[in-house]
Amino acid sequence: MSPLRIVYVTAILLAAGSAHGNLSALNKLRPSQWLSSSKLEQTPSVEEISLQKLDSMSVEKGAELVETIYHVSQINHDLRPNFVPSPSNVPCYIVKPNGQKVSTSLDKLASTCKQQSNFGNQEVTIFITGLPATTGTVKKANRMLINAYLQRYSNKRQQPQKYDYSGEKMSRTSSEEDSSEWQKQQASSGNLVIIDLGEKLNNFKRFAMLDVEQTGAMIASAIVEMTEKCDVADETIHVVAQGIAAHVAGAAGNDYTRQTGRQLRRITALDPSKILAKNPHTLTGLSRGDAEFVDAIHTNAYGMGTIQRVGDIDFYPNGPSASVPGAQSIVEASMRATRYFAESVRPGNERNFPAVAANSLKEYKNNDGFGKRAYMGIDADYDLEGDYILEVNSKSPFGKRAPAQKQNNYHGVHKSWKNSRDNE
Numbered sequence: 001m002s003p004l005r006i007v008y009v010t011a012i013l014l015a016a017g018s019a020h021g022n023l024s025a026l027n028k029l030r031p032s033q034w035l036s037s038s039k040l041e042q043t044p045s046v047e048e049i050s051l052q053k054l055d056s057m058s059v060e061k062g063a064e065l066v067e068t069i070y071h072v073s074q075i076n077h078d079l080r081p082n083f084v085p086s087p088s089n090v091p092c093y094i095v096k097p098n099g100q101k102v103s104t105s106l107d108k109l110a111s112t113c114k115q116q117s118n119f120g121n122q123e124v125t126i127f128i129t130g131l132p133a134t135t136g137t138v139k140k141a142n143r144m145l146i147n148a149y150l151q152r153y154s155n156k157r158q159q160p161q162k163y164d165y166s167g168e169k170m171s172r173t174s175s176e177e178d179s180s181e182w183q184k185q186q187a188s189s190g191n192l193v194i195i196d197l198g199e200k201l202n203n204f205k206r207f208a209m210l211d212v213e214q215t216g217a218m219i220a221s222a223i224v225e226m227t228e229k230c231d232v233a234d235e236t237i238h239v240v241a242q243g244i245a246a247h248v249a250g251a252a253g254n255d256y257t258r259q260t261g262r263q264l265r266r267i268t269a270l271d272p273s274k275i276l277a278k279n280p281h282t283l284t285g286l287s288r289g290d291a292e293f294v295d296a297i298h299t300n301a302y303g304m305g306t307i308q309r310v311g312d313i314d315f316y317p318n319g320p321s322a323s324v325p326g327a328q329s330i331v332e333a334s335m336r337a338t339r340y341f342a343e344s345v346r347p348g349n350e351r352n353f354p355a356v357a358a359n360s361l362k363e364y365k366n367n368d369g370f371g372k373r374a375y376m377g378i379d380a381d382y383d384l385e386g387d388y389i390l391e392v393n394s395k396s397p398f399g400k401r402a403p404a405q406k407q408n409n410y411h412g413v414h415k416s417w418k419n420s421r422d423n424e
Helices: 003-009 022-028 037-042 051-056 059-073 106-114 136-152 204-209 212-230 243-260 330-345 361-365 410-423
Strands: 091-095 101-105 123-128 190-195 237-242 266-270 293-297 313-317 354-357 370-375 386-390
Touching: 051 059, 051 330, 059 330, 091 106, 091 136, 101 106, 106 190, 106 212, 123 136, 123 212, 123 243, 136 190, 136 330, 212 243, 237 243, 237 330, 243 266, 266 330, 293 330, 361 386
Parallel strands: 123 190, 123 237, 237 266, 266 293, 293 313, 313 386
Antiparallel strands: 091 101, 091 190, 354 370, 354 386
């Protein structure tokens, strides 16, 4: 077995001479009896792993690969974070209601926001991407979330313009964007800011080696500057973040409090990822308390995501699993969290995803859940805590919202889904 292969698999990427401890590390894994030398030899090196490759793998193979890499990376806590993008290189966009984007960078974000008329007078949503838009799966999910906010923040009761994501025209292809429910709602307004951190995580090495804490502190400084220059109130800021960026958002929220003595209103984690590189003496990762309210949607818990609770309320569509209905790869499964949240953002769809406090999908299906019903997505109740289970459709619309007259109690609504499932 090649020590260098182990180094590649764990993404440590040090000189071959520093790999002397790997054989003893393997001995420590023997109690679990799940990882063999031959399995390590068959695992691709970090240079051979790409987002495109993961997106083309079956859910089972992709989940197995990422789980292997994760567990090996935790041996002796040898994997240390050492990648922090420069704020001048992190692209940012302010998206206007007509779909036009104002481009800037993280170091100039506050001054660019200051130049926008009425910026910060209403809610400010900050979307932090966690993967590069180099596959159609990621690009489509991000576009749908952005277009959903365009619908939500449109001051006119007319179909807002589509957002042109990553310079490519992409037509609407599903009811996720064609729903007319928004026409019945009252107009709302807000500001949408995109911090495209995912664009800088354009290879697996950078993803694996990202320093969550330092990157979060860098983003916190940009948000603090934005609130000061634009007179933005803390209680109007909602940070929505994907994958590894969810943990960056947690670090940003924590550092924002350290700098200001105040908390951000809300952080929403869209399939928060595993963290491969950690400082052994630092508590790293999103957790409740990083904002006044932290909610999470876990759609790929045994793949790119994590099963660990990270918020005040954690939602597990179809229970903790490697995938969700309809997803063909772990990348698609991870991006489903973004698409579910996007569906809830569209006016009229805020309560498309009723969920029950439960510990498993079996418990949920047997109506053995406990506590008050919650709604996954934009309308999540700030007063609730715990783990919530729900079922979702394999195609859009993903939410299994029941008719209002049947929503008398959380048991009744879930029974009504069973009766109407064949008609959706």
